[in-house]
Amino acid sequence: MTDAATRLLCVLGHPVGHSISPQLHSAAIAAAGLNAVYLAFDVAPEGFTAAIEGLVALGFLGANVTIPHKAAALAIAETATEEAEFIGAANTLYWDADGRLAADNTDAAGLMAVLGECGVTAGDPVTLFGAGGAARAAAVALGRIGAAVRVEARRADAAADVEALARRAGGQMADDDPPRVVVNATPLGRHGERLPEELMGLGEGQVALDLNYGPASPFLTEAGRRGAVAVDGIGMLVGQAEAAFARWTGQAPPEGVMWAAAAQVGP
Structure with a gap:
């Protein structure tokens, strides 16, 4: 009432x-x-x-x-x-x-528990897709864990800025190792879109984390089918x-x- x-x-x-x-x-x-x-x-x-x-x-x-x-x-x-x-x-x-x-x-704090549950630890090579507000919060959370974050985005300067933010938060320098974790911090997948092909097809021993929630995206569906840990953004949503x-x-x-x-x- x-x-x-x-x-x-x-x-x-x-x-x-x-x-x-x-x-x-x-x-x-x-x-x-x-x-x-x-x-x-x-x-x-x-x-x-x-x-x-x-x-x-x-x-x-x-x-x-x-x-x-x-x-x-x-x-x-x-x-x-x-x-x-x-x-x-x-x-x-x-x-x-x-x-x-x-x-x-409150996004970074909301994501920290999710990353812990996914087993993300210091030194893990992580590819973060996106450079907007959600990606910036994810970069901070990943940096605080000590992950090695590489950012993929449409603009190289924006990607570099988010990578630098992750390092300022405590993250390590990224190298050319294949990612153990891929984080989608863009709206892509919400309506069935695929991520860039190099980010698809994660398998056993890897983690696919999509900050979107709702029906499973092609990114999560394919990762889960191949044996990766596939997690959507509901945990981050509730935490924040x-x-x-x-x-x-x-x-x-x-x-x-x-x-x-x-x-x-x-x-």
Whole structure:
């Protein structure tokens, strides 16, 4: 039940129709007994600033930000956490103790547990596909583990910048060894697209990690068929969502609630 005191939370992206963030956060809001609602808004890049201004005027409680707005979210905020500044992108907007619109990035923290569960360790050669906000967060998480990260992207300068970020986070220099881990940090595969052929066909002893979630992509399907560990992005989604919820509300979501909500949605 909503009333005049109900606070607004949301996710902003383009596209955003695939997002299950409303289900995760709505379950956590209900379990915690909070007077809030969480909605999804499809906002084109040219409308992002106006959307944030509108949310501020409405007194929103906070927002998640996804592709393609993560750099813009960091730029529009009045202040930012060290994590968001270091990554160079934000996925969470909230109000700080001084009432300023603040930016945070919970993606890298959300990915750390997933990488551990996949058995990624220091020195592992990793190919990271992409150079956007999700790739930057993945580079930081991989660097903190001590992986040797090589980045593949459309622009060589962007790839080099993300590789340098991974090293600043603690990663090792990449060499020409074949990857033990390939991470897809682009939207490719969400609608059945294949990754570049050199990234397909991972097999036994290798790890295919797709930061997308939902129906299995050709990348994950082929890797799993060949005996690789194939993991989608649901673990990262839940991890970053739990951290964002705590940012907005000052309390962790009830344990297991978001995972249960994700399981109910299914692939």
